[in-house]
Amino acid sequence: MSKTKVIVGLGSCGLAAGAAKTYDALDKIKTADNLDFELAKTSCIGMCFREPLVEIKDESGSYIYGEVTPDRADEIIEKHIKQFSPIHDYVVQSDVFEARDNAFYEGQVKIALRNCGYMDPENIEEYETRDGYKAIKKIIDNKMSPEDVIQEVLDSGIRGRGGGGFPTGLKWRFAKNSEASQKYVICNADEGDPGAFMDRSILEGDPHSVLEGMLICGYAIEANAAYIYCRAEYPLAIKRLNIAIKQATEKGYLGKNIFGANGFDFEIFIKEGAGAFVCGEETALIASIEGERGMPRRRPPFPAEKGLWKSPTNINNVETFANVPWIIYQGASSYNRYGTEKSKGTKVFALTGTINNGGLVEVPMGMTIKDVIFKLGGGIKDDKKFKAVQLGGPSGGCIPEHLSETIVDFDSVNATGAIMGSGGMVVMDESTCVVDIARFFLDFTQKESCGKCTFCRIGTKRMLEILTRITEGEGKDGDIEALEDLSHQIKDSSLCGLGQTAPNPVLTTIKYFKDEYEAHIRDKKCPALTCKKLLSYKVIEDKCTGCTVCAKACPVDAISGERKELHHIDMSICTSCGLCFTKCNFDAIEVY
């Protein structure tokens, strides 16, 4: 009989939700009552909406408990461990009975996330027992040539998971074919898309699979040095990567003559990014590693010919590398049985926004967006109406409700005007204003533009000015056309992906929600009631208690009324700052 295991999810989300305290509480009970179970750590289990999560694995199966506060931990140990009676009400997922969130896992296929939440990321032995470092061993044992490895990756059909969707095997072949004594592998872990955390979860939950993927790439393109360019905002990921590199080096998976293969040397270094979205672009990232301003360079020459320090370089993102060991070990045909004709395998998405089950999911390509949101994600919060989903962050676009049958696949998503991107899926309901979202993204790209190309530098700024005007009620006829015109010019005249895609959020929202733009411009109304300056306020008569809080808060004295009597807002004085609404303790202010 194997020992009962109690596993706490200690990823960034879990820690933020208080998982460290839960772990300490469990540890204390275990010691105090001298209990016979194994207390273990893991990283993100994926169900971020139920953090902190604790999984109990006993001989009957697995039970994942949600929202485990230290108090609840006491109760769970008392009932489940001591009395062998699981508390079904607290269990969110289980393979023993139909728990309330079991649907979250149905339809998911875990390849990139195969180890996330299933092992201790700081323990290399656990990775080894889950087929870790067996893909690279298979390559050496079966004497696969670099070309064999590349062919296997090509056959799998995997395309770059960073957003571009370029076939990974092809990229590797270009780098392999460049003759040079020094070549580099780079892992792009500069996950800058606001609203995306797939790569963070993989790095925190399964750093070794990324290292092994890089090692295999190094073998295939004949490189012996590699960099992981990781955001400094991810301290836990960096810490776990450092531990993983140290362990892999001690075990002989990194270093010189790996697996005794003469001349197969590989070293991995970590470079901390300094905070610039544009560094997600390959050539800008290379400039940043070289210690310069992260400004993109002209391509060609492509990094595969002249990359880091002018040596051939192959860059892939975290998720791509995490898939590679699985593909090699299980074989290309195991991978390409998932997916659609042109997009093979699976894709990880970070589900966020106004959705019930926000978290990390991995689905086979070809699933509809609607299924991802409603079946896995549990639908929209507070039973509001689903309005749109934003895919691809600042480079992507909004897909409206009527296109929610669109399948997850590079080409189908591109056809809507959005892009697959790296996997951020921000769900919006009827209370989200799409014009404000477009302004939000333009504000982001405008700040993040490196300034090299005129159209991107100045064009995004002009677009932001127009959008800001519209959301403040100063929109005028011709604004929509001006936005479209600028968008096309920026797309045509920018050197890198940032500029070429920056107008996408604006173009897609104009395409699908033109009436909302027109309401802002012509009627000076924000239908979603988001744009502050376009809102009107009034006092709800039967809720007002006459407490005078709103009148005192009003900076322009637009609210009148005696103590304990009904108050009144004079809209001719009101500046729509919304303070009365925030300050009222009785929900007696109505926005319209």
Added chain:
Amino acid sequence: MRIQRVISKKGQRAENEPVDLSHLDNLISKYKNKKGNLIPLLQGTQEIFGYIPHEAFNKIAEETGLKRSDMFGVATFYAQFRLMPVGKHIIKMCHGTACHVLNVTAVTESLLDYLEIKDGETTSDKLFTLEAVACVGCCSLAPVMMIGEETYGKLNPKEALKIVKGIKRNETLENKS
């Protein structure tokens, strides 16, 4: 463009606190003559002082041969680098998409209002600096802020105020004892 961030702050140039540059010696000898050392040097400097003092640029330039113009160019390009001293606690308000959709703006505004500063500024008692940052990657807990290494999620204006006030109260107690 990023450089705007710095120009707009020019008015509040760092106070002339004495800076002990000898702390830089180890850092410089570690990275001197290494390829691509500029960013690690600046990151190291910021780790020591909390920001990059003007004098540090001069010293690094003299001892490593890096150009001051290059260093300043890099320091003003990346969001991470600060040219001004910061408060004891750095509040990073996440302004990622998920946080934006869930109205982090109201949370930020209430904190700025309470601390009596603008985005990017430091309070007069040097306790807090507030910065709006791009995504910190805890989107399922949106709206989120980070204070130091600690992450706080599912915020609303009242909750956030309570947290900041709590830190302030602890600081005052510590000072008294």
